[in-house]
Every structure is written in structure tokens, then in C-alpha cells.
Amino acid sequence: MNNQIIDIGVNLMHRSFNQDREKVVEKALANHVTPLIITGTSLRNSIDAARYAGRYPGKLYTTAGIHPHDAKNFNRETIVKLKELAGLPQVVAIGECGLDYNRDFSPRDVQRTWFTEQIRLAAKLDMPLFLHERDAFPDFTAILKEYAVPKAVVHCFTGSQSELEAYLEMGFYIGITGWICDERRGKHLRELVRMIPLDRLMIETDAPFLTPRDLKDKPSDGRNEPSFLPHILQTVARCLGRPAEEMASATTETAREFFGI
Template sequence: MNTYIDIGINLTNKQFQNDIDDVVQNALDADVSQMILTGTSVRNSEESAKIARQYPGVLYATAGIHPHDAKSFDAQSISKLRNLLTQKHIVSVGECGLDFDRDFSPRNIQEVCYKAQLELAIEVQKPLFLHERAAFTRFMSITNEYLPQLPKAVVHCFTGSLQEAKMYLNNGLYLGFTGAISDSKRFDHLKEVIQYVPLDRIMIETDAPFMLPKNTPSNLLKKYHERRCEPAFLPFVAGTVAKFKGISLDKVAEETTGNARKFFGI
């Protein structure tokens, strides 16, 4: 039987506030055996940790400050994240990085916040869950300063170019792919990226409730929640990877699950 690990879900999102139990059960019924909640601020990371604690062995969480929330970064932030990361079910530092697309936080503050989290990951030796949008050059410049000491890192929700993918891979990073890969109108170039990236460097995620896979059957959307992405839809992300690579779904499930288990130590 295929099993999957969803490396990035946003269960704290208000779209899930009334049916977390159902969402988790839907995922388990769809053979998504483990899920990792994404922490995006100190407060959100604490909330994610609390939810994950209620589903031992099924839910895990990250602890970090998303570049959108970098403006909330203060003198206590790193010690609070460090405290969270002592917990066994908190498996990664992040989501952290740079976002020059939206600029919800000033760029200089984003950089300070990102560097502090890179240093924290080196200190606690837990892997990194990274975010980069429209900031590739600066992102790589900063990351390269720390690279020799960094633990493993995954660039989540990758939608960049083949050239960017090659640069990440050459620097030892993993890539996380979402339902965006099935959106041929917006992200047609990702077919070539998926074909290039070795399977042992790929992990899959839904980024639920966002990034709904275009190949999700309409009857499932009606059954659950129209237009809301769920971790139960992760097999459709895997299916697109299988299609693009010309390999079996079983192989994609086996490899991406193994990658995630090893990477996050779960």
C-alpha cells in the first residue's frame, strides 16, 4: 500500500478552524500517513506545535518566522523558537527565507530574520524549511554564507526556473513540490523541472488550504470543501510527478516518503 508524507500544511488557517479532526482523518483515509504543520510566526509556531501534539506520530510541526511575518521579529523571537525546537515533534526550523514578491515586511528586516534562523538551525541541528519568492539572487547570497555549517534544507513550494532548481540542487538542497505542478497555465515550466530533479531530492506537499492540485476530481471537492486544498489531495501531486517522470505512482510514493522520513527524522 502506498503511503505519503505531506511536508507542508497550514492547519492553523481559519479555513480549517472547525474541522481539523475531519481533515486529518480524510488525509489518513487517502494514505497520507504523516503531515507537517508549517510554523510562520512565533505565535503560529506555538499554535501549530499545540495541534501537532494532539496527534502523536501523525502530525509534526516546524517552528519559524515566514518572511511575511519578519516585521514581528524581536529580541525574544529566537529564544522562543529555540524552546519550541527542543520538543521532539517539532522537526524543522522555518518557514523562513525571503519574499521580495509581496514585500509584506521590509527587505532588510527579512534578511536579519532569515540570518538569525539560519544560525538557529546550525545551533539546534534541525533541518530547514525554506521560502523564496522573487528573491533568488539575494537568498542564495545569504544562504551561501552559512552553507558549510547548515543542516539539510528544503526549498518548499518550488515554482522557480530550471536554472534556479539546478543551483539549489548543486548546493545540496531538496525541493518541495505542490499542486502548482499540475497548473499548466501558470507553471508549465515545472514539467521540465520535475523531469530534471532526481527523485531522491524531491518531497511533496499540499500547502493546504492553498495550491489546490488541478487534477483533483470534482467529486472530491464537493465531498470535502469546494476549492479548499486538503492534505488528502497529496496523492494527486504525486500522480503529476509520476506522469512527468514516466514512472509509477508506487515509486513516487515510496521515494518521496522515504526522503521525508530521513530528512525530518520521523
């Protein structure tokens, strides 16, 4: 398959890519995975991602935001700096932001406060939101319903049917990762993905995490890469009973429209 596909979520600034980041980008391009959208997860990470993406205009974009794990390090100055980053042409969304009650690396009240601030920033700038939710669905949706959210994608969706229905009802887009390739944990996703309209469906690797479990030639170090996105696309296509080429075109067009690239 030679169709272009977009990886909407890759943690390219992760330390596991420090030795070969350029090669990873080149390998992705060779596999028709382009452009890549780098995920910003902290202020430092978002700054580094924006700087790096600026070296590859049209090939790399990035989000700018604070992951709930890092919310404890957030302050008013952080919002100012995120707003500055959002003005750069390569920055296409606010996030990764949201709530994570699974690990509670930041206190829950702090998570809620700074999640709200990032929603307000996205609304003020009329930018999409790149969202994270884990074991926090009631609070997560309650907060989002309080604001005029422009556009939002629930990144790395792994939830239930009722949660998916709620997100779609709220007008959100859905990001599907290699979780769907896991015959144990991701089996339910193979059914649920059929409920997602093509104009709301996007795909991502979340590299270096979530390496597809059924990948034939697994990397020895276990690291996921954006070049593996075609494998995820093929799985999604089989679940929907559609040609991979059609799914590539649909998810690419949806991502372009959503991020304005």
C-alpha cells in the first residue's frame, strides 16, 4: 500500500528516540507515514517538540500541552508559554491534556484545575484539543460539557461502548492505536471501531508505547515507531471490512481537516 497516512500521536521527543530520531522520521516517510504529529506532554517537552518540528515544515507538526501526570508542575506562567507556542505554525492543537485517575501522578483536584485551563485556552484560540482520559470518564465529560470546546480528539481510545457513544454524541473525534491489535485487551475495540464514522476516525501509534502485539517482526527493544502505523491501519480496515487504501484516504483526510494541515 502506497497511500499516505498520518500518525496523529507520536511521542517523538521521548528519550528512546534520542539516538536515532532523524532515522525514525525518515523510516516513517519511507513507509508513507507522513506527516507526523508529535505529542506535547509537558512544557519542556512541548517546547522541544515545537523546536524540532520547525526543522521539518510540512512533515512534522506538534501539539502543546500538559499531560495530567505533569499537572502538578503547572502554573499561570505555563498557560502564558503554551499560548506563545500555540502561535507557531507547526503547533496544531492544545494537549495532551485531560484526566488520569489510574495512576494519580498529580492530585485529582490539580488535574481538574489545569485541564480546565487548557480547555479555556483552546476555546480562546479556536484550536483543537488532544485529549487523554483514563479511569476518569464522569469528571472528564462533565468538565468538557461546561465549555464551548472547538474540536477535540479522544487520543488512544480504549474505553467502553457507552463511553464511545457519549464521545460521539459530544461531537468528538476518536484516535485508535495499536491497542486494537491486541487480541486480549483490545478485542472489544474491534467491534466498537465499526461505530465510529469515517469522518471522526483517526489512527496513531502513540510511539514508543503500545507496540502492536501481533506485529510479525517485533523490534528487539520493544519500541513502537510511526513506521508501524500501516499495520494498525490494516487491522482497522479488516475490522471495518473496507479496503486499506480507502481507510488510508479517509483517516488522512479526517486528520488534515481536524488539525488544519
